[in-house]
Amino acid sequence: MPVGLSMRLISLLIVFLLLLPSTEMKRPGKGKGLKGARQNLAPGRVRVAGRHSRSRSSRLVRLPNCSESTESGEVFVDCQDQRLTSIPASQMWLKEPKHLLLARNRIRVLNDMAFRGYESLTSLDLQQNQISLVEEGAFQGLTSLTTLLLQHNRLVTLSEEALIPMPSLRYLRLYDNPWNCFCPLDSLIRTIQVPSNRKLGNHARCAEPITLKGIKLKQVDPELLCKESDPTGDPMEDQRDSTNTLKPSPIRSKPDAIAACHTYFFPQMRMDCRKQGLTEVPTGIPEDIVHIDLSHNSISHLKARDFQGARSLRTLNISNNNMEHIDTGSLAGLLHLRELDLSDNSLLFIQYGVLEDLYFLSQLNLGGNPWMCNYSIHYMVYWLRLHPAVRHSGLLCHSPLEHNGESVEEYVNSYNRECPKDRQHSQIDQDTDPELWQTVMEVQREVEEELEPSHLKAPQKYQIIRLS
Numbered sequence: 001m002p003v004g005l006s007m008r009l010i011s012l013l014i015v016f017l018l019l020l021p022s023t024e025m026k027r028p029g030k031g032k033g034l035k036g037a038r039q040n041l042a043p044g045r046v047r048v049a050g051r052h053s054r055s056r057s058s059r060l061v062r063l064p065n066c067s068e069s070t071e072s073g074e075v076f077v078d079c080q081d082q083r084l085t086s087i088p089a090s091q092m093w094l095k096e097p098k099h100l101l102l103a104r105n106r107i108r109v110l111n112d113m114a115f116r117g118y119e120s121l122t123s124l125d126l127q128q129n130q131i132s133l134v135e136e137g138a139f140q141g142l143t144s145l146t147t148l149l150l151q152h153n154r155l156v157t158l159s160e161e162a163l164i165p166m167p168s169l170r171y172l173r174l175y176d177n178p179w180n181c182f183c184p185l186d187s188l189i190r191t192i193q194v195p196s197n198r199k200l201g202n203h204a205r206c207a208e209p210i211t212l213k214g215i216k217l218k219q220v221d222p223e224l225l226c227k228e229s230d231p232t233g234d235p236m237e238d239q240r241d242s243t244n245t246l247k248p249s250p251i252r253s254k255p256d257a258i259a260a261c262h263t264y265f266f267p268q269m270r271m272d273c274r275k276q277g278l279t280e281v282p283t284g285i286p287e288d289i290v291h292i293d294l295s296h297n298s299i300s301h302l303k304a305r306d307f308q309g310a311r312s313l314r315t316l317n318i319s320n321n322n323m324e325h326i327d328t329g330s331l332a333g334l335l336h337l338r339e340l341d342l343s344d345n346s347l348l349f350i351q352y353g354v355l356e357d358l359y360f361l362s363q364l365n366l367g368g369n370p371w372m373c374n375y376s377i378h379y380m381v382y383w384l385r386l387h388p389a390v391r392h393s394g395l396l397c398h399s400p401l402e403h404n405g406e407s408v409e410e411y412v413n414s415y416n417r418e419c420p421k422d423r424q425h426s427q428i429d430q431d432t433d434p435e436l437w438q439t440v441m442e443v444q445r446e447v448e449e450e451l452e453p454s455h456l457k458a459p460q461k462y463q464i465i466r467l468s
Contacts, residue, residue: 090117112137160187344368367394
């Protein structure tokens, strides 16, 4: 073959190879545009577009398994328990979030401008991470933020400068961090001690130095934080005497709810006190808490005024506590309680009067208790009959043996059938004072009226009216 012809064939082959990719893209079924791209997206990927897109070209971003929801017209982004090590980009969300939940992740550092694009946030939950450093410009742009949760982290210091970009901040949680109460913390302590900042930094305590360990930041004298150590090498000797009276006792009569439990603000105020080794209901439950979970602890006894002040409670879970006794008055004041879980405890009966304040209760869980079917159990059945709207479960006899597994309500019904009215009359001592006898008969008549359906009651000829 002539050399010239060979060179021409090689040139044509090269041109063909160069044109091949564009030819492939024009084949039928290829290049379907945006629709085809969406169908071929891998799980966990989305196209960034809409208000955040600066060009018409799309790009793929791998998302954590977060959820977006809207409640009362406000957008919540829930990225809890996602093992995140950094703040997700704001472009990932379809709408501007008002509430960003990042609790229980693995975030260690909050860098400057970490929340760029989140200018509409009103609440930010960063609790239960591993945050040890917050740079001064980390919260830049969050001018609408009212709630910042930083409790249960590893912060030893925090500058007041980090709070300046948040002029609307009203709630700041800093407790359960190992705060070093030295000179670098001076500006923060002075800020949270301003009277108008009464809800900033409550319950946060010093971990260092030893002379201030356990003292609340709100009680530390900032004038002494930057003093040099005395010649003996004992730092802040002057403050030792002035703060001795403020140190908490090593033996607390009752655990503190804020320190022992995890508090979540959104979408509703709730406290998670599960598996904290509690032997008593913790004190200091905030009055705006709506839900509290005290399950899987060792609370054996509910005492009067245990929930004093927690008047906003809607749900209360005290299951799995080996509870044996509930005092009258222990649930007093819980007028708005809707759900009560007493299951899987050691209750034999409910003492008279325990449930009297629960006017709006709708769900009562009672299973897993060794209910004893004797006269002490009658109060529970009578209360449930007077509150037919209450859905209840698990009320079964455990003892005595002859009633094991029987419904408590059936037991009470059979108890009443076995005690007919004429037998009760014959048992009344005829030598009893007539006035006392009349009182006994009146009480018996009232009990019968309560148990007898209204349509079976005979018309009353006489009516007894008490004047005292």
